[in-house]
Amino acid sequence: MVDGEVDIFKEFKEHSVAEFFKKNRHMLGYSGKVRSLTTAVHELITNSLDACEEAGILPDVYVKLERLGEEHYRLTVRDNGPGIPPHIVPKVFGKLLAGTKFHRMIQTRGQQGIGAAGVTMFVQITTGKPIHVKTSTGDGTVWEMDVMVDVMKNEPIVKNRTHYPGSWRGTEVIAEMKEVEYNRGKYSVYEYLRRTAIANPHVRITFVDPDGKIHTFERSSLEPVRIGEEAKPHPFGITPDDLLSLSKVSKAKTVGRMLTNSLHGTGGKAVISLMKVLPHVLKKPPRELTWSEAERIVAAFQAIRFLSENRAARKLVEAKKKELTEEERLLFNQMKRYVRKITGEETTLEKTYEVMKALSGVRIRGPRTDVLVPIGEERIRKSLRSNLKPSFVAVVERKPRVYSGGIPFQVEVGVAVGGNISSFELMRFANRVPLLFDAGGCAITEAVKSIDWKRYGFPDFFNSPVVVLVNVSSTHIPYTTAGKQAIADVPEVFNEIRQALMEVGRKLREYANKVNAVQELLQKKKVLEHYLPLIARSLADMSGEDEKAVETLLKNMVEERYRRINELLEKIEGEAS
């Protein structure tokens, strides 16, 4: 026995998730006076926008900040959303890890069930007061109540609950905070709202600042943003653990039917093909699925993905070739590895071809586009033009992809150059929510930094007048922290952002090339025009013609020669407008 052994474990205790986040409030974004205020606004607004969009309402959000004293403010956020049923209010604002969004595979701004209760915790930590909530679902009754978090238990405490008749519909939250400060800098509430408006042209935001000045961000689009459909996990990103989790709750009679019901794009045909390869596994009741069987199913999906992305492999399988070139041998060995994983045993040449042949018939569609709601190419273009008045804009919207867990995501990039832009700026968004903080630790920043912009015509990109807008949409954004201000370096997401940036880079290069070509021609023309009188005089001397006449002739020749400068210029302007 050693000194202290007993003492160490006498202290062994459990603690609630609320205690954890209270002690680590910076993980929720509550560090620094300016940031804490912006975080609170962000949490309440994202809830408002999500609720409005789910209910098909054009969001109209009112934000008011009143200064009550030194580092002491009262924040009011009011929306015209669907309201919150009164029995739900306490959990929304008084319990962490409770909400409508965590278990659903749907693209919303919130996804953790932490944000609103996090605001309540911050309010009570800095002022000792509850948050005040007023809400009505439009059923003729308005509810009001005060909510706090019982930190030790992570349960809500409700006080002063009242209700009265009223025809209003929506939710209003009043949060009094200390240790916060308002300014107009790049991390401020104002900047957050401005960027929210850029990425959400269907939203109207009215902001009353602490001086009483009213700023209105008017909506430029009258169509409500369609809400994304609820997604199913995509088989190309599914893991054995995901399949086992599904198998424990599935009501399907067989594993095959469970796959059809629970996964995206795994219809009857796909399952019939899979059945040839894994008949025993797919006929089992889901509850009897084992880990190694789940691994075999995953391997089969990976083989299908491999075949669908690799034409040479499909050809090889079709031809059942036995004499292989060096390149074909690599492909074949890869397929052999898949088949070993699928069958769980060694394989022969015939067997490998047989299994791959069965799987090459399976078609699994890419992630559904209707589960993701990007800003949209046109909206990004319009927004960058109207907000920044640049001389050139390029936008790329990539197709949806899948990352680990079968989770669909999609990347959009817009780049604006020149015009009213005076310096470099990177605007990061996730599900159309501006990310103002933690830029250093964000996959978007990393991806932008990783590009060799010289290759795209920008020798000093980060000191050029360029605005880069990146928006990542997903049913589950892999945020680095519960504070949701940076995207983690998940390889699939990082690579896809890079691809989008390189694609937009090629557009920039084309533009830069054209601009350079025009500038070169202009330079040549200038030189010619400079020497033109001299040449004209020499020619006139030699030929005995009238000097003026020769000069006019030459001038016309130059103009003719360089007329295409104007054409090129017009074309570039046309693209940029």
Add this chain to the structure above:
Amino acid sequence: MVDGEVDIFKEFKEHSVAEFFKKNRHMLGYSGKVRSLTTAVHELITNSLDACEEAGILPDVYVKLERLGEEHYRLTVRDNGPGIPPHIVPKVFGKLLAGTKFHRMIQTRGQQGIGAAGVTMFVQITTGKPIHVKTSTGDGTVWEMDVMVDVMKNEPIVKNRTHYPGSWRGTEVIAEMKEVEYNRGKYSVYEYLRRTAIANPHVRITFVDPDGKIHTFERSSLEPVRIGEEAKPHPFGITPDDLLSLSKVSKAKTVGRMLTNSLHGTGGKAVISLMKVLPHVLKKPPRELTWSEAERIVAAFQAIRFLSENRAARKLVEAKKKELTEEERLLFNQMKRYVRKITGEETTLEKTYEVMKALSGVRIRGPRTDVLVPIGEERIRKSLRSNLKPSFVAVVERKPRVYSGGIPFQVEVGVAVGGNISSFELMRFANRVPLLFDAGGCAITEAVKSIDWKRYGFPDFFNSPVVVLVNVSSTHIPYTTAGKQAIADVPEVFNEIRQALMEVGRKLREYANKVNAVQELLQKKKVLEHYLPLIARSLADMSGEDEKAVETLLKNMVEERYRRINELLEKIEGEAS
């Protein structure tokens, strides 16, 4: 009533903290194949080191990595620590937010009660298998068991529990993982262990890599690191919420006694002085303490801090001056604000002086140094020298400070320049644990970047052969994420790191100045020596003396003149050795 209103809240659910971190495993550090492996090693090793140090044992840690297949490894971590009582094992490895460290204000590497169970979750997510634990407290019985996490409930599942006689003491964990990869790069297990050895010279680490090669990081110090004492919150960083939390569990009869018992450095004398200012509040039973009273106590502590740091203010209070200069008026107004907050009402000149006078008698010591365990100035110097063979080393150890919540922390910085160092490197540590990831989002990185190194003699610091080591020690490191790889931008911590860097910068400047002075002298000497024969010849010609004799004379003059170069050089070398 609006479309969808009912549907939205039908989906309202609660979820466990294990579900949350399973879905956001990257928040625990499990993103990327190399990083995930390093994270698992990190979590198990920090637990081993903490346990050894608490029990006063010189840590001897054995780490073995075996490659079982493609992206598939088995990790074994074994220590000679105090062992874990068998009934505690399931919660340590099978339940998140449970542990010995969260509720104690003590400097340990672990502090959240998440790490070990996080490894178990990662193991079961990627392999479907449990973690295997073997442990004995040295009481003659060895326990073995398999542990998993029931993710929906955040509760442990234990299988195959056995025990048998044995005289061994320690803990061994075997974790089989997939989706991981080993390499020797800058984010690898190897690099993690190397840096752990640099900051923990009392630890012996034996590492068997996947090729079977054994790397031993031998200890260079035989004295066990003393474990930090358990701290009490420091009154200068305490918040009203902290006081109210204390008041709910305090067994003291009065608030005054509670302050003496629960806060650092608030002895009887201090409370007597406070009593003069807040007699009513300090005599209350703790349970009756209100928020606004807690705010008044906090304001009193802040005023004490203000007085202790401000000699001019103390003078003013002593003199009770009525005719004030511009500068004194500013000081006085600041004091007035404190007194208003302390008394909760408007104040007069007399009243302000009276209250501040009472408080100016209060002495509150800085945070206790024995609760923090820095690496130590000498150890950093030795470690940098022996590991990097630089030509110069400067080390700064700052005094302990307090950040919000009354939490003590301390910053150490070491800088090594030249010698065997070929490029810039920043080594970040928190409580002597190396931070390899998330450098971009870390207060240490931000602080290093924020310094104008040109002022300290480095025109291009980040391309210079310099290694910067920063270690932050605290009873609660404000990590940005539960993955504990970056320190959040808590203002007090950020500023203190900056102060330390500037202090070390001044030492660097002194060194750079000396080096420059020597180089200048050497240059002058070289020029003189170059022209010396020529001058000697001219002099010899003019004077008729022997040329050789004149040259020797001149040479001796030069040598004499520049003898101090050697002195300077010796001095610099002496400092650097």
